[in-house]
Amino acid sequence: MSTAEGQAAVPVRKPGDLRRVLRRVSAKVGLLITLVFLLLTVAAPLMAPYDPYDQDLSSALSEPSAEHWMGADQYGRDMFSRVLYGTRTALLAVVVADGLALVLGCAAGLVAGFFGGRTDAVIMRLVDVVLAFPYLLLALIIVAALGPGLTNSMIAIGIVYTPQYARLIRGQVLAIRHADFVRAARALGASRLRIMLRHVLPNSITPILVMATLQAGSVVVETAGLSFLGLGAQPPSPDWGALLADGQSYFLTAWWIATFPGLAIFLVVLGFNLLGDAFRDHFDPRRAS
Amino acid sequence: MTRYVIGRLGQLVLVLIGVSVIVFFTMHVLPGDVATLLLGERATAEQLASLRHQLGLDQTVLVQYADFALEAARGDLGTSLRSNHTALSDVWLAFPVTLQLALSALLLATLIGVPIGVVAGTRAGGMLDNALMTLTLFGVSMPIFWLGLMLLLLFGAVLGWLPIGGLMPVGLDAPRVTGMTVIDSLIAGRADLIAASLRHLVLPAVTLATIPLAMIARVTRSEMLATATLDHVRTARAKGMTERRVILRHILRNALIPIVTVIGLQLGLLLSGAVLTETIFSLPGLGRLMVDSILSRDYPVVQAGALFIALVFVLVNLLVDLSYGLLDPRIRRS
Numbered sequence: 001m002s003t004a005e006g007q008a009a010v011p012v013r014k015p016g017d018l019r020r021v022l023r024r025v026s027a028k029v030g031l032l033i034t035l036v037f038l039l040l041t042v043a044a045p046l047m048a049p050y051d052p053y054d055q056d057l058s059s060a061l062s063e064p065s066a067e068h069w070m071g072a073d074q075y076g077r078d079m080f081s082r083v084l085y086g087t088r089t090a091l092l093a094v095v096v097a098d099g100l101a102l103v104l105g106c107a108a109g110l111v112a113g114f115f116g117g118r119t120d121a122v123i124m125r126l127v128d129v130v131l132a133f134p135y136l137l138l139a140l141i142i143v144a145a146l147g148p149g150l151t152n153s154m155i156a157i158g159i160v161y162t163p164q165y166a167r168l169i170r171g172q173v174l175a176i177r178h179a180d181f182v183r184a185a186r187a188l189g190a191s192r193l194r195i196m197l198r199h200v201l202p203n204s205i206t207p208i209l210v211m212a213t214l215q216a217g218s219v220v221v222e223t224a225g226l227s228f229l230g231l232g233a234q235p236p237s238p239d240w241g242a243l244l245a246d247g248q249s250y251f252l253t254a255w256w257i258a259t260f261p262g263l264a265i266f267l268v269v270l271g272f273n274l275l276g277d278a279f280r281d282h283f284d285p286r287r288a289s
Numbered sequence: 290m291t292r293y294v295i296g297r298l299g300q301l302v303l304v305l306i307g308v309s310v311i312v313f314f315t316m317h318v319l320p321g322d323v324a325t326l327l328l329g330e331r332a333t334a335e336q337l338a339s340l341r342h343q344l345g346l347d348q349t350v351l352v353q354y355a356d357f358a359l360e361a362a363r364g365d366l367g368t369s370l371r372s373n374h375t376a377l378s379d380v381w382l383a384f385p386v387t388l389q390l391a392l393s394a395l396l397l398a399t400l401i402g403v404p405i406g407v408v409a410g411t412r413a414g415g416m417l418d419n420a421l422m423t424l425t426l427f428g429v430s431m432p433i434f435w436l437g438l439m440l441l442l443l444f445g446a447v448l449g450w451l452p453i454g455g456l457m458p459v460g461l462d463a464p465r466v467t468g469m470t471v472i473d474s475l476i477a478g479r480a481d482l483i484a485a486s487l488r489h490l491v492l493p494a495v496t497l498a499t500i501p502l503a504m505i506a507r508v509t510r511s512e513m514l515a516t517a518t519l520d521h522v523r524t525a526r527a528k529g530m531t532e533r534r535v536i537l538r539h540i541l542r543n544a545l546i547p548i549v550t551v552i553g554l555q556l557g558l559l560l561s562g563a564v565l566t567e568t569i570f571s572l573p574g575l576g577r578l579m580v581d582s583i584l585s586r587d588y589p590v591v592q593a594g595a596l597f598i599a600l601v602f603v604l605v606n607l608l609v610d611l612s613y614g615l616l617d618p619r620i621r622r623s
Contacts (some may be wrong), residue, residue, distance in 0.1 A: 088554055129307030131597075132603050134561030141595055143313040144583040221432050225565055227579050228434050241586040244435060248569065252446050252453075257358070261436025277426070 021282045030274025035269050041087040048081035052238040063256045071137045071256035073246060082238040083260050089239040090268060093154050094216045100158025103213055105165020106204075110196045112166065113173025114209035124170070127163040136159050141224060150223075150239065153232035157222050161215055168211055172204040206283050214276035217269035224265050240265050295608065301603050309361060313354050316588045318623055325590070327370060361596065367589030376593035379578060384597070385468025386456065387574035391559035393471075393490055394497035399552055402502040406509020406548075411536060413514055421506070423491070428503025433562075437496040444492060452489050454571040460561040490526065493570040498562060501555035508551045512544035519543070545616050553609030557602040562579035 021027055040047070056076035064071040070079035106280075110124035130138065142153075142156035176182060177200070185195050226232035227241025235242055240261040246259025324340045325332065332340075341347045345356055360366070366376045410419040452458065456470050462484045463473035471490060475480035503587040516522065517540050525539045526532075564576025575594060582590040 006421070049515060125303075126306070129304055132304045132308055132599055133311075133560050134598065134602055136564060137561040137595060137598050138330065141312060141315050141591065142577055143584075144591055145590075148584070217430060224432060226418060229568060230567065230584060231580070241434075244432075244438070248438060251442055255442055257437050258435070258442075262432055262438065265432045265435060266427075266430055269432070270427065273426060273430050 021278050024278055026250060027278030030271050030278060031064045032269055033271025034275055037087060040084060044084045044088060046185045048084045050078035050081045052082045052085040056283055064256055065144060070260045073257050074127055074250060079256060079260055081245060083264050084237040086240040086243060086261060086264060089233060090220050094219050096154040097157040097219045097223065098212055098215050100155065100162035100207065102165055105162040106169050107138040108166040109169025110173060110200065112237065113170040114177060114192065114196050127166050130163045139226060143226060148231045153223055153226040157219055168207055169204055173200055175201060176203055210279045213272060213279055219273035220265060220269055250273065290457045297607055301607060303420050304603055305600060309358060309596060312592050312595045313357055317350055320606050321335050344360055346462060360620060364595035369590045370587045371585055376589040378534060380575060380593045381595050383575045383578040384574060387560055387563045388468040389471060390493055390497060390563050390574060392492040394559055395501065395556050397494055397498040398502035398555065400506055402505030403509050403548065405506040406474055407513060422581040425503035425506045428499050433499055434500055434565040435497050435567055437566055440492050440496060451492055456489055456572060458485055493566050493572060497559060497560025497566045501559065504555065505551055508531055512547050513540055516540045518543045546613055549612055549616060550609055553605055561598050
């Protein structure tokens, strides 16, 4: 689903284009899910009926009811409140991991594409080596080095996704580095750093945003996956992956503990994928045609 | 062609050296002291120093890496801190479980994904296409660790049709030949073993197949659409060729390269991605071994597992590239 290396630079489109993207039903559904997700991260403390950490052993493993909409876990903690607070960890993962990959990848891609030659060769060979690892394996190795925990799992996922941004940006830079406006800036005496940050980067914003949206769903799944394996967020944190891991032990007797956090992950990822697909189809000239 | 293969093998060696550097140096910034881990908190300073010397941990990191690379080239990746077996033998023991799971998932994904893509591609824009593509979008958005649990709940616990985890029923085992239970059961030639091994494989394989199936279907559809507009397809239709023949001989055949690429890439990803499925279904595969080794800081096994998976991953990618020649005579001739 990622954009191939070295593809033609994607033209910058007018803001009015966004409205055209959102004309599609799938894009509207994706946007709606994403907005609800963002709203819940903000409103979680107002909407949660219980403190997500509050234990009430008298309610332990109670089924979904009017009192506990999504039931209660083995310590009697309200699952609805915990799933609601889980939106915050998921959003944090998107911001930190996707953000880290974006910053590192853009920096590497800009430098490689702009300087070319040996710099480019070294950076891109490094990217090739990182890409020789399957994603999850590399994330596991990095978490092994840094130690289990939510922050470290987000850093690991950020590093794992860095090469994709690096390849994308390098392709963009190669495509526009000889464009007239870049030559003009160079002729006017602009420094390389200024050209990269003021001219090349802004012209690559669209594909970066498309990729960031498409990656967001994967980041949510992989962060939850690491937590599920015990390498990400640690108990009693209301992280969706950790909640699922809890639910695994009780899934024969208390199906609700694993069901609702998984459903939440699925919906959020679906929202990001719908939105990302719509953006990609609209801004990728090959698909648009 | 031979020069190309030799060149690619040379690149493969370089990539593996890069992978070994990353794995080694990542493992050597692990928090905690390996000597303390092995001997326990009560060990004396002399005992710890002696063990560090024995393991080569008192050398500089570069010397340690050189030792590690030389030993690795000879096939010695150290001894597991937990099992006391060689790290490679632990990896080798677990690998067939993962391989069987990954291959069966890939088989399912290909056998279902390609026809779905062909059907959707030939009815682009129609109701069936929309329905199938919505389903594949659900597939790529599915957290497989959740799907696995839900399938276990439904088919294992509620309906009781399939077993809840494990490779084989307790007390029923085929003599180990390949380590892959289905193949071993076939070799043993006992119907009860074959049925049991297949019943245990169904849910994990379906779970692991979900995402690749959706990816393969989506790529097949888009490649079918792209190829259908080419001139030779129009000519074939103009000649009065049946639609079935046009689709199979002229569209699908020419769309195969990207489809095979995706299928090949999926195999590499499945081998490492099986970790979540193995955890849910309690399968003693390579992914599970890696996670357990990370949690217990058994770094020789982590190193061996990572290098092994990376090797398989790049080899699969190489085979995929070589298969292009078989699929496209133009590539073969060049």
